Amino acid sequence: MIAIVFITVLVLASVAFLMGRRRAIVLAAGQPAKLHSRPNYHGMYCFLMVLLVGWGLLLVVGVGAEIAIDRMLETQVSVARPEASSVERQLIISDARALATGALASADDSLRQSVSERFARFVMWRNWAISLLVLGGALVAAALCLRRISVSFRARNRAESMLRKMLAAMALIAVLTTVGIVLSLVFETFGFFRDIGWRVDKFLFGLNWSPLSGVMDGQLDPDRVGAVPLFAGTFLITLIAMFVAVPVGLFAAIYLSDFASSRARAIVKPMLELLAGIPTVVYGFFAALTVAPALRNTGETLGLTVASESALVAGVVMGIMIIPFISSLSDDVINAVPQALRDGSYGLGATRAETIRQVVLPAALPGIVSAVLLGMSRAIGETMIVVMAAGQGPNLTANPLAAVTTVTVQIVSLITGDTEASTAAGPAFALGFTLFCITLLMNVFAQKIVHRFREAYD
């Protein structure tokens, strides 16, 4: 029903567009240059006004009606069953709703029956009210707009300012979402720190991580929430990943931009970018099922003990995953170095290698640094590969052949574990917030570096 009203408003707005344009043309009386705005702008003005009024009313009336219905049903249930708990009351209401929409076949309970009947009646009223108000409002808006059209009416300015405001609103949605996420992280993290008695130091510098062991009454033990092993694991794996990804990605980019023939480039570049299209879950089981056993066997022949889940496996596979990011971004910035600089160097008798090392790479450095830092942020936040290949045990070690765990792995196991969500959420939010702060700092740092080099080179 609401979908039909929604679409009807759109149709009405389109009709208003055509009528507005028509009216402007008629008013111009064969001299279109007399109009302040082109006829299309008059149409656009009518279209936007009808759309705004129609959809705006739909939103307001729809939400208002929903709240009103909820209130009335709740009053009815609490009058009929004053002794029931609030959970039970909610259950009755949701059953009644399901009954009314046919999702629940039948109920033997007379209260549920009567609530359901009342709900169905309310919904019918609500639909009528929405249809009448919204369509009526849209029609009135259309009529008012059409009346305002005249030769000197500044429809273009109005339509454009409305469009500008709509664009700003869309941008605002993105910003508000970010702010909302950050605020929720901050509040939940505060809650967690309150639960461990403000022992933030224990969280940041503690070496023992097992936040949920022995937690029966929802009380967390500050001595068991030391996050250092997790961050150490994350950084170890990130370091290994960057050792794989930076040389391979950078050299691939140099080959592609300055050495490859156009035919080789046409084949190699899409293949590299295909790597970026592989879902991380595929990388994950590739690491766990293919790379890990191979590495363990190699290790055994060399006389090394390699854990079946190890930082090395996760790091190497994560490095492979990041190669296309670094190569593709570096390729772009290396290509952006002006040909004039290369020509200048060749013209002095420099070889390709000398030109790249001494002229192209220094000029492209800011871009390469930001590509590397971007790859690093991805490595730090990457989850799927480490969940499958890095291990679960919070093990503080610098040995890449041992199993380690990461921040993201622990968040996954906290949230998907069978501990009550309200208890498990605290540590998870604290970890997430810390991770967020680290990535944020890294991005700020990257921006600073890029900025400094850019000043020196332009």
Added chain:
Amino acid sequence: MNEIRDVTALKDTKKVKISAQNVQVYYGDNHAIRDVNVDIDDKTVTAFIGPSGCGKSTFLRCLNRMNDTIDICRVTGTILMDGRDIYAPDVDPVLLRARVGMVFQKPNPFPKSIFDNVAYGPRIHGLAANKAELEHIVEKSLKRAALWDEVKDRLSASGTGLSGGQQQRLCIARAIATSPEVLLMDEPASALDPIATAQIEELIDELRSKFSVVIVTHSMQQAARVSQKTAFFHLGSLVEYGETGQIFTNPQDPRTESYITGRIG
């Protein structure tokens, strides 16, 4: 002044530095340069003039094999420098370019310090045994490019921070720091204002004492001011080549005359 210059030019023209015979250049299927035969004298400024797209820059880039860096470009014919074919298989284009310096249309200093810009060529070719020698080369080159007085106090400042005219003189200093025998200039003043242009032209005239200079220019006045010999290119062919004074006052080919008087181009 032109007369005096002509006399000196005549005295110096005994030796041919570069001799091009029957040169053809193809860009893919496009025949860009047809049958060019030209002898470029040592210690002389030779100007290449002609309308846009006539192939004068393309031919210039054949002289230091810069066209090798373009995949689809193919050069045939013979170009001799001091009697040796520069397209012979045993010639390394990298070493050739150290002997034939090039200055481009747009100033293209490297994003490095002024000192490092000039020291770039000497460093990669190992021309200086120690730091003092390198400093000496840099100072000499900057002085010869008439830039030393303006930058001697800020040799460590970035080369890209100079004005357009200073940047172009820096590029000239960079090119002469490798002590080339020939200096190729592809419209070196077209991106500069009149004052900077005058400085560059004055500089070109001085460079003639040490190098053979070949300059591509759009400005006929510039060609008349700085060169002793002028070659007129049209639609990929060399139409006329001779003493600058003669080309501008008494052209033999009707196409040259039309171009000089502004009827084609």
